[in-house]
Amino acid sequence: MNRRYVVHVDIDAFFASVEVLLDPSLKGKPVIVGGLPHERGVASTCSYEARKYGVRSGMPLRKCFQLCPRGTFVRGNYRVYEAFSEKFFRVLHSYTPDVEEASLDEAYLDLTRCRPLYPSFTAAARDMKCRVEKEMGITVSVGAAPNKIMAKLATRMAKPAGFFEVPAGGEENFLRGLDISDLPGIGPKAQVVLRMLNVQRIGDLWGLPRPTLRSLFGMGGEEIYLQSRGIDARPIVTRSKPKSVSRETTFLQDLWDERLLLAHLAYLCDRLTLALREDHLYAHVIEVKARYSDFRTEIKRRLVVMPLQEMGKIYKIAEELFRELFASSRLALRLVGVKAAELVKSRPLALFEPYSERQERLGQALDRVRGKYGFGSILTVRERMLDSVYDFEPRRGFILKTASLTK
Ligand SMILES: [Mg+2]
Structure with a gap:
């Protein structure tokens, strides 16, 4: 392999x-x-x-x-930071075309395709670190591993200014002693549950059977199962590929009613998944954005190893993220948005989850009906909540009874 x-x-x-x-x-x-x-x-x-x-x-x-x-x-x-960031990525792009710009100061590189150029990947990664530091005059931390999750965890070990490598086959050894909170798939709530079961380290998770994790955390349990074993098939996402799909709504008046907010969220997820289906895309990251009445904007994101396209699953994650944001802010909202990122063209591997063909057919049927009778012709119960505020117009979606407001 x-x-x-x-x-x-x-x-x-x-x-x-x-x-x-x-x-x-x-x-x-x-x-x-x-x-x-x-x-x-x-x-x-x-x-x-x-x-x-x-x-x-x-x-x-x-x-x-x-x-x-x-x-x-x-x-x-x-502006100054952006200029530095450009310099950073220029150096990295000289090592491989497979560079993912994760943020201004953070990148993933996949050297696999460049094997003929590098007799030793380890030496190449160390060389990269030296060159960035020499050309920029600031230190970087570098992690190397067989996939993205592991590489990022390795970088954490390397901080500050170090280099840390998890060799292929060394994943479990590396993960065993780490705290469960180190896994991106384990949020604060899952942590509480797991610690009650006396699961503190990632190694402790291996004792929990897959069905147990599923029954405890649903889809999130499947993620925990995979992540805790160092499994992550996400590709490097270079700039040329579509980066993300998002849908958002700015309200005419700040909105407080949680049920109405969730109805909006469902509507946005519905439109988002329609766009994903159209382009045959699956998302590895779901993000929810909230802007509060004081104009502060907050974003919560969730990483999933199994890429998603289904409305039901994406809405469920979006709802959880939304509740985390809304519960901590106690402010009315001016805007809510949902985004799917780290998009891939392939369906999830059957290895990860028995793929639900029924769900896929449901999505296609939904698209056919809406193509004929308009978006508002079929809606979820939650979306119907918006009935009191909006009119459904065939082919235009939700129109506010007094004025239009959705993007
Ligand atoms: Mg940094």
Whole structure:
């Protein structure tokens, strides 16, 4: 079997490192990027020196200042960071065309196709690290492994400024001792349940049979089963492929009613899955976006090893993500959106899950009826909730009784 060699590269404390590079007098000092201490908002990055004081990215600036009053606070300049980011990716693209730009300072590379160029993948990955650091003047952490999840976990071990490799076949050894919270598929709620069962380490998960995980967490259980064994078939997603499909709605008036919000979410998922079916795409990532009455925007994302296309499954995940956002904010919403990302063209492998042909036929039948009679001709019970607020117009979907508002 042709094992893949995936490299995950992540710049250490990116924004803060750039600030130090621009002003060398900051070297060795705690630096917090995101705003001044008295300003609203949160830290977007902090240097490792600042982290020693307990400061973390995502923390309100006031709190950062309480913990680290001697830190240097800077607002930061996104344009400058973008320029650095471009340089970062230029170096990486010289190693392989299979580069996925996961964020400004984070990338996945698949070296497998470039085997003839590299007698040793390990040497290539180390060389990449050195070259990025030399050309940019800031340190990066590099993880290498047979797939994306493992490579990212390896990078975590490598931080800061290190290199860590999980060799093919070494997945279980590496995972065994890690805490269950390290797996992206295990959210806070699943953690509580698992810890009650005295499952603390990833190795402890292997004792739980697949059906048990399924009955505990449904689809999420299947994810946990696969991830805990280091299984992840997601490909590198380069720029040329479609990146994502999203649907969102801005409300005319901020909306509080959870049932109505969920109805909107169902409608958005319905339209999203229609687009996925049209392009024969399956999503590895589902994201929900909420904008609150104070204009703050928050996003929650869930990674799934089995790519999804079905409305029911995507809605279920979207609903969970939405509830997490809505429960913590206690604010009315101005906008809600759902996004499918890390798209692939192939159906999920039967290996992962007996593929439901019935579900697929249902989707096709739905599309046929709607093609004839309009989108509003068939709706889920949840979507029907919107009846009180909207009119369904054949071929146009939901039209607000007073004015149009959906994108
Ligand atoms: Mg980083």
